[in-house]
Amino acid sequence: MSDNGSQIDACPAQFPDLFVVGIGASAGGLNALEEFFEHLSNNSGAAFVVIQHLSPDFKSLMKELLARRTRMEIYRVVEGMELRPNSIYLIPPGKNLVLDQQKLHLIPQKERNSRELNFPIDIFFESLAQIRQEQSIGVVLSGTGSDGTKGLRTINQAGGFTLVQHPSSAQFDGMPKSAIATGLVDRILPPSELALVVDQLVRSPVFQTVNDHNAANLLTAETIQEIAAIIARHESTDFSHYKISTLTRRIHRRYLISGCENLETFISLLKTSVQERAILRHDLLISVTQFFRDRSAWDYLAEQVIPQLVAQAQPNIELRCWVTLVLQAKKPTLWQCCWMKRLQI
Structure with missing residues (x-):
């Protein structure tokens, strides 16, 4: 939501067909990133956002190191920076990063002494899925822990693509193995081959015309x-x-x-x-539909309503609940047909 309460536009006017590739890496990720960009085309037309676990105490040399492997423009993200094709964006130390429309926004990370764990890859992937949907690609490279796993699940549910470095090629295989365990990963390959897959995906339009050569x-x-x-x-x-x-x-x-x-x-x-x-x-199957999506409403039922109903119920008396089913479509959907059959409508 925006500051005035209006819904965020999920399809920016500028570069509406822009694919955004989020790349998560942690320990051992430098070698994987260098290999990935070395084998990636410089004019794929996508924007690449690299999310790393960086120490706020040391200056990152990632920009200088990646510049040896690619001719794409490389930027250290500043607040409000707008995404453009054939560009690489690097998260700065001590910050989380989110995508809003086509701009990148920086969020301060929690203090080190905070008990809350920080998952910058998940945070960016989830915003990426919300905004770019089918035009989102999540890539998890070498690293320890599970950061990126939840975000890849969200990208998959939004119709985007999920790619993971093969654990055997990763210096640290914790993050790749955690992501693979979801069963939702589209391709599992070494970084050099992941780059080729990304290039193919972003160059293949969904809708083609009869005049297309292919x-x-x-x-x-x-x-x-x-x-x-x-x-x-x-x-x-x-x-x-x-x-x-x-x-x-x-x-x-x-x-x-x-x-x-x-x-x-x-x-x-x-x-x-x-x-x-x-x-x-x-x-x-439409996987974004799920039970208990309106978390606050279900929490209220669980904490305020149901305990009172149970407390007031008489022994050996049934407590029944009904859920309304509204059928408005001219042609019932698959799940509506299943419910009508079950309810004998």
Whole structure:
């Protein structure tokens, strides 16, 4: 929310198609970052934000060190700095970093003697997912602990991409292993190969036209329905009534991550691979919907309402609760159909 209470615009007017790549690294992260940027194109069109665990007592030389590996512009973030394509932004010591629209904002970290742990990677990843959604990429490199794990989960739920350094190539594998344990990581590779994946992702538009040179990668309505039919036949889940835009983004996302050269190859893979069908089905399900999202309301029920109801209830008398179900759609969604069947509507 903004200061006046209005909702933050999640699609900035300037550079609306800008991919933002958040890169989290801690102990042993320097070598991984150097390898990553050395193999990354200098004109991918994305903005890269590097979040490290830095000591406030020492000056960071990250800018000078990375400048030897890339020709992209490198900036130490100052308050309100705006993201631009083909640029790298470095978090300063003693600060947390968040993305608001297309600007970076600095937040002071807690005092060292505070009992609260600080997770700067998670903090940035969560703001990145909220603002850039499908145009967000989270990368976790070498480091100890679990910072980045929660943030990658949020990016995945928003439809973004999650990439992690292979533990065998990391100097410290704590952060990569913690992220991988979620089961939500799209690719697990050494930094040099992660760079190639990022370059492919940010260069592949979701919507293509008939005039595009690579017509084999064109997602048409017929192609989407063919894929939906494969999932319905093998996974017993019918996505044919989902919004075309939602299906297009999610299918395109999975196609890019699969490593297939074109959509025809991807469709063939779906026909033969149980694992790939299961992954796509999971990706197509809307994972951002969850129970107990309105935390304060549920806390009030748990602390104020339910204890009183239980205290006033008579022995051996049932205590019943009802949840309203509002059906407004002309065509009920998948979950509405399930509930109507369960409730015999």
